[in-house]
Amino acid sequence: MAPSMKIIFGLLTFVTVGMIIGALTQVAFIRKLEDSYDTESSTFRRLSGLESNGYIQLPRGLNIWNNDKEAKILRLGYIKPEVLSWSPRITLLHNFLSMEECDFLRAIALPRLKNSTVVDNKTGKSIKSGVRTSSGMFLSNEQRKNPMVQAIEKRISVYAQVPIENGELIHVLRYQKNQFYKPHFDYFSETYNLKRGGQRIATMLMYLTDDVEGGETIFPMASSGDCSCGGKIYQGLSVKPTKGNAVLFWSMGLNGQSDPNSVHGSCEVLSGEKWSATKWMRQAVHY
Template identity: 50%
Template sequence: MPPLLLLLAVLVLAQSHGVASSGGGFYDPKRVTQISWRPRAFLYSGFLSHAECDHLVKLAKGRLEKSMVADNDSGKSVMSLVRTSSGTFLAKREDDIISGIEKRVAAWTFLPEENAESVQVLHYEVGQKYDAHFDYFTDKINLKRGGHRVATVLMYLTDVKQGGETVFPNAEGGHLQLKDETWSECARSGLAVKPRKGDALLFFSLHVNATTDPSSLHASCPVVEGEKWSATKWIHVRSFDNPPDVMTDLPCSDDNEMCPRWAAVGECFKNAKYMVGTKDTLGFCRKSCGVCDA
């Protein structure tokens, strides 16, 4: 079965029955809308309660620092005019509310909690923005821990009076989206999503065969009026909490000629122990799964 059809089958099953994790994470498929297939993007109405949104904002206030970006060559975090917000990371399982949100993210995305980074809360004031960028990496340093970011869950913690939209300039069919005068000029450059308190946007930065998806290019439009608070969960192709150190010092390779074909049908995620490996053992298709240095 083609990889896209495999993904569709899983999503259809989930939307028919709902999904619950063993730890109590649950999502309601009736609130999820597919907004794009290139990139794969889905909008969840009311993913967070207003109380959860307020809690995350309260935790972040007083901890905020200037937002950084990853340098394309060195991989180091550096300041840049392309990203002018402020933000902070909240520790995993910092409290029961954060723990519940993390379980819900895992249930919705079908990706393990250990593959995700901590929640990053961001604050945008008038004029602040994040120019178009990819969430996957181009440097080797960041790839060593968890591999590429395969998916992003962007949670909106406040309404924004005007501006602050998330826009995908390369999205297929973005020019067909109808926009009235309530959309900012930035949002008119592609497929866009308005920030609404409690909603969450899930999009994938990799295709299901683990190759990078250029259509996932996205930006946070400047806030025109009001302020914007959001929370981001980046999720990697393998464990971010317990990276298998043995992998990082060895050349990237496939040990089976079938690896590219298996990766194309989603085996990197379905059969990760064999394809990618564990903390103690190397997988047999690390190159095709895109989890090590090229």
């Protein structure tokens, strides 16, 4: 064989061997990453109790984010989002509030409860009406400075993806036996309230008590099926009030227009007391 051919053959052999070694090294590296990922995933599932349905159910008293302050505020590992409807947009957030937060909101609201009002479509002012028979109050700006309230408001902001400053003061409500709120819209149909932060775009409705019969939140336009509402069957979708859970729904559609399908109501309470806390969020900074 000529010297030049030997050199070419040697170079080809060297390049081929190098490519094989490089490929094997890459495969080994990828497998090492996969093994590491599998180990970490297994550890995470073991610690967090990840179920086959993809939801995180932490063992009682265990939260792998216990040393993370922000994670505590956001209740990571406890809140489970469940999409109920895309039109209107409704998400049920299981375990959104702790039991202590629920009890705290009820305690600070109780001394200041007054008969609930509705917004007059002509003037924009609050008036008494037979369509709403509950009692309620707005937290004050001073109460808003409480660390527990601040944590709740930050949580609402993160899950709704709306700045805290765009939110109205939290409104706490109590529904006693036979009380209700007939189906209505949260968005405004007059201009008086639009001057203070624009249109209401979303609502976070948080339930503060259990042991209530009736009192469901009904969305008549959310489903073509039947649902229970105050002991009766209606067309639509209803959410049972469960302490700690929250419902996030949008009064505006993806087109930026008010969504008439977001009409909703509070069904009649048959027994017990239903307590809830509402956070309305606006297009702009609310003042």
